[in-house]
Every structure is written in structure tokens, then in C-alpha cells.
């Protein structure tokens with residue numbers, strides 16, 4: 759399977775378990791690896807056969823901006839489900855980090871991989 763990727767997408771959101779986190783917006787950093795067959799696009803040189811990374815980035819940005827989850831696990835899961843359904847992906851890997859959550863660290867977060875229902879393991 760080929761991959762279309764987006765690196766270092768930064769979006770501000772309300773996320774966290776602590777009271778102070780519920781009152782602010784903090785930066786979320788997202789890397790996306792999205793499974794796709796790139797051959798039809800390469801053979802035709804036509805955008806309609808691509809997984810359009812600009813559309814995928816906008817979809818995720820809008821969703822994250824308007825989200826209010828407590829856990830990074832929940833937000834990552836919801837992003838994966840959104841991309842699998844709306845962009846019709848067979849597979850997605852979502853890496854989601856909070857750069858300023860833990861002092862002394864560069865970033866903390868989660869990495870998940872999800873398959874669309876019916877896609878082979």
C-alpha cells in the first residue's frame with residue numbers, strides 16, 4: 759500500500775484532564791500516514807484520483823479546532839475514524855502530540871493505526 763502523509767499539522771484545541779486545561783486552548787501536533795493506491799493518480803496525472811492531502815488536512819484541522827476531549831487517546835481515535843470514513847481510507851496512522859504538556863519533555867502523545875472495516879489485516 760502507498761502512503762500519502764501530512765507532517766507537523768499544528769492546531770489549537772481544548773484538551774486535557776485538568777481544570778486549567780479546560781480553560782485554555784493548547785497546541786496539538788499531528789502527523790498523518792494515510793494508506794492509498796497512488797498508481798491511478800500517477801498514471802493519469804489527475805488530482806481526482808489522489809488522496810488530496812489539502813482536503814484531508816482541512817478536515818482534520820476543522821475537527822480538532824472544534825473538539826473538547828479530555829484524552830489524546832480519544833482525539834486520535836476520532837481523527838482516525840473521521841479519515842477512514844470521510845476520505846475512504848483503507849488504513850491510517852495518527853501520531854498526536856502535546857508539545858507543552860510535560861515540562862522537561864519535547865512532546866508527549868500517542869500513535870495509533872486503524873484499518874477500515876472490511877480491509878484485510
Ligand SMILES: Nc1nc2c(c(=O)[nH]1)N=C([C@H](O)[C@@H](O)CO)CN2
Pocket residue numbers: 773774775776779828829830831856859860
Ligand atoms: N495517556 C495519557 N496520559 C495523560 C493524558 C492523556 O491524554 N493521555 N493527559 C494528561 C494531562 O491532560 C496532561 O497532558 C497535562 O499536562 C496527563 N496524562
